[in-house]
Amino acid sequence: xxxxxxxxxxxxxxxxxxxVHHPESENYLEEEWLFEAISETYIxxxxxxxxxxxxxxxxxxxMSLTPPLLSMLDNxxxxxxxxxxxxxxxxxxxxxxxxxxxxxxxxxxxxYYLDRYSSDLHIFRDEYNxxxxxxxxxxxxxxxxxxxxxxxxxxxxxxxxxxxxxxxAQIAVGVQTYEKYFGRKPRGIWLPECGYxxxxxxxxxxxxxxxxxxxxxxILYADPAPVxxxxxxxxxxxxxxxxxRDMEASKQVWSSICGYPGDYNYREFYRDIGYDADYEYIxxxxxxxxxxxxxxxxxxxxxxxTENKDIYDIRWAMDSVEKQAGHFxxxxxxxxxxxxxxxxxxxxxxxxxxxxxxGHWWYEGPYWLYILFKKIYYDKSDFKLITxxxxxDKFPEMQECTPCRSSWGANGYSEVWLxxxxxxxxxxxxxxxxxxxxxxxTYANETDKLKISALNQCARELLLAQSSDWNFIITNRxxx
Amino acid sequence: xxxxxxxxxxxxxDKKAPKAKVVKEKxxxxxxxxxxxxxxxxxxxxxxxxxxxxxxxxxxxxxxxSKVTKSTVKPMLTEYYDxxxxxxxxxxxxxxQTPTTLFVYWDISDDDRNALINKYGENFxxxxxxxxxxxxxxxxxxxELEINDFANSWYIRAQEPNSDYVIELGRKxxxxxxxxxxxxxxxxxxxxxxxxxxxxEGTDLGHVAFKNVxxxxxxxxxxxxxxxxxxxxKLYGNVYDVYSRxxxxxLFNTLINPSSxxxxxx
Numbered sequence: 001x002x003x004x005x006x007x008x009x010x011x012x013x014x015x016x017x018x019x020v021h022h023p024e025s026e027n028y029l030e031e032e033w034l035f036e037a038i039s040e041t042y043i044x045x046x047x048x049x050x051x052x053x054x055x056x057x058x059x060x061x062x063m064s065l066t067p068p069l070l071s072m073l074d075n076x077x078x079x080x081x082x083x084x085x086x087x088x089x090x091x092x093x094x095x096x097x098x099x100x101x102x103x104x105x106x107x108x109x110x111x112y113y114l115d116r117y118s119s120d121l122h123i124f125r126d127e128y129n130x131x132x133x134x135x136x137x138x139x140x141x142x143x144x145x146x147x148x149x150x151x152x153x154x155x156x157x158x159x160x161x162x163x164x165x166x167x168x169a170q171i172a173v174g175v176q177t178y179e180k181y182f183g184r185k186p187r188g189i190w191l192p193e194c195g196y197x198x199x200x201x202x203x204x205x206x207x208x209x210x211x212x213x214x215x216x217x218x219i220l221y222a223d224p225a226p227v228x229x230x231x232x233x234x235x236x237x238x239x240x241x242x243x244x245r246d247m248e249a250s251k252q253v254w255s256s257i258c259g260y261p262g263d264y265n266y267r268e269f270y271r272d273i274g275y276d277a278d279y280e281y282i283x284x285x286x287x288x289x290x291x292x293x294x295x296x297x298x299x300x301x302x303x304x305x306t307e308n309k310d311i312y313d314i315r316w317a318m319d320s321v322e323k324q325a326g327h328f329x330x331x332x333x334x335x336x337x338x339x340x341x342x343x344x345x346x347x348x349x350x351x352x353x354x355x356x357x358x359g360h361w362w363y364e365g366p367y368w369l370y371i372l373f374k375k376i377y378y379d380k381s382d383f384k385l386i387t388x389x390x391x392x393d394k395f396p397e398m399q400e401c402t403p404c405r406s407s408w409g410a411n412g413y414s415e416v417w418l419x420x421x422x423x424x425x426x427x428x429x430x431x432x433x434x435x436x437x438x439x440x441x442t443y444a445n446e447t448d449k450l451k452i453s454a455l456n457q458c459a460r461e462l463l464l465a466q467s468s469d470w471n472f473i474i475t476n477r478x479x480x
Numbered sequence: 481x482x483x484x485x486x487x488x489x490x491x492x493x494d495k496k497a498p499k500a501k502v503v504k505e506k507x508x509x510x511x512x513x514x515x516x517x518x519x520x521x522x523x524x525x526x527x528x529x530x531x532x533x534x535x536x537x538x539x540x541x542x543x544x545x546s547k548v549t550k551s552t553v554k555p556m557l558t559e560y561y562d563x564x565x566x567x568x569x570x571x572x573x574x575x576x577q578t579p580t581t582l583f584v585y586w587d588i589s590d591d592d593r594n595a596l597i598n599k600y601g602e603n604f605x606x607x608x609x610x611x612x613x614x615x616x617x618x619x620x621x622x623x624e625l626e627i628n629d630f631a632n633s634w635y636i637r638a639q640e641p642n643s644d645y646v647i648e649l650g651r652k653x654x655x656x657x658x659x660x661x662x663x664x665x666x667x668x669x670x671x672x673x674x675x676x677x678x679x680x681e682g683t684d685l686g687h688v689a690f691k692n693v694x695x696x697x698x699x700x701x702x703x704x705x706x707x708x709x710x711x712x713x714k715l716y717g718n719v720y721d722v723y724s725r726x727x728x729x730x731l732f733n734t735l736i737n738p739s740s741x742x743x744x745x746x
Contacts, residue, residue, distance in 0.1 A: 158575070158576070159575060162573055162575065162669055162671075210693075217676075220678055221674075221675040221676065221677060221678060221679065222679070223642075223675065223679050224679055224683040224684070224688075225678050225679045225680055225683040227685070227688055227703050235691050235693050239693065241693060392693060393694075396692045396693045396694040396695070397690050397691070397692045397693075397699070398690060398691065398693065399688060399689065399690055399691075400689045400690065400691045400698070404674060404675045405576070405672065405673075405674035405675070406674060411578065413576070413577065413578045413579065413674055414575070414576065414577050414578070415577055415578060418575060418577050418583055419577070420635075423583060423585075423633060424563075424633075426573075426575065426583070426585065427567070427571075427573070427585050427587075427633075428563055428564075430573060431567050431569070
């Protein structure tokens, strides 16, 4: 590594799950989204960060932890239920070790899963005292992880801003929640779905937000045209710094044609004993109403364009991880070498992804990050990892442009959250937003406890209704 | 390739898995258990966690009370209700769905309807037809769209991206010998449609504004001493050529977030 880097790479992982909390019943499958994400994404990320810390590898990564996710991770009941989930998985794994004893390759995997879930239980209960927010906070406190916030409930600004006060509330609650858990103000925000409207800038500013992440064309189509494209942030007339997604790095990871997660050696997401195992055997471990669902125990690899899937082999998968980390490393190296000759400042390659891609969808993803970060630290290269905040501090001079109204949804604008299937919700969201603003003003100085409770309940209900997840679900239900 | 195989697998699993049963334990399951696909790409979860289909949308004003069996010991809260069809408020609101598609919804309150009837006669709504007037404020032109009384929202093909729009709701006499008399009812919020191209025009390369976000100092940099028109090549050479070299087969707006790209294929 040279002393003066020619450029920087910045990873931003967006961690979000819709708020699901059902004290009245344990039979809601949706709570398992959280448990799966803890076991497959959040704990593996923390484990790999910890390995890097122990190996004294200096790295940088940025994560948005949304208020709904933080609230769920902090919830006692959900913590207890996660432990129950793990115990049930450990029980199933123990049965699996017996059931698969005649097939050496599968049996080895079943033991691996038994280890994994047992270790999750230890890490969750004993190391993090059931609250993994502490884990993320630790890495922020030692300076390798920058945590940013998000809208209160992932409300999509380009729909909500018809009443700007509702966008202001999304930002305000996002910032308050962050402060509650991390004891400081967030410097950046992940705009829900990267939905950008310039009208939100003044509220971002009001709550001390310095920067946002946008989709590539949020920068490329900015006004005036940005001379450095997405390879440098821009600053809006209201003083909000915008970083744009790098297309090449995105493509290498996301692409359905050549993306890393499609490697034949990687674990096949869609083969799960929840579907494959004998029904009576698996029944206690699937949905309460008997519907087969994923258990997380998967024995096959992607193999190829075939229905005939080979058994997953962790060592082969690790080989692929090393190769792909090398490929990503080399790609960034040549990209930065090329770009730096055109630019008067070091380029930044911003790589934003859904956090749950790493581990949940792409099982080997967290390990890939670990290998890549080690490589960047040890191998000779012209670039370093950086967080958006650090880049702003190092290179505070940037072109002034208004970013383009955009999102990271299909086709880059609002079609996912506003289309013929879900557009009927818009009038309800707007009307409820208007009513909330009205009663908030009417009862601004209310002291009666009961009325304050009622007002807060209204605010919570409104915020929950505003979540972009609903619009997404409605769209998805018809296409899924 | 991965995603293709994923799709097939989903279909296969769909066949394998028993059909989702209607959850009987709660009458509220319709609203409580939406299928959701978390983040990355399509939708194993929606395949496996499918719920009974609920009504496409509610049109009834009254709350539909779900059945509660007498044998139920627990007190059941009636949490399911239909959303109101309308709020009885005169409103016109627009949003931009894409750079060239606007979404507009509207309503006229009963009071305003009666006021119109009092002013123009009992058959006002029968003798007139609803229209929307689309004003492109940026480019200073307007056009009229005929709609109908069965709709309460509309998608409008807009000509210009990056433009300020306001939409007016009004009515026109169906048969009027004095020409098409127009009656104004309500105006919308104004919105700016998103931009959809690199704004080469209007970018003065000789005078590019840079701001130091720490000090607030503005400075101007020269990215080409000649007139802009002579420097387009240079601009391309600077950055956009870099893009086209790096991403030969990608258009700027075809690379999309896979968490949603599979779903909206029209």
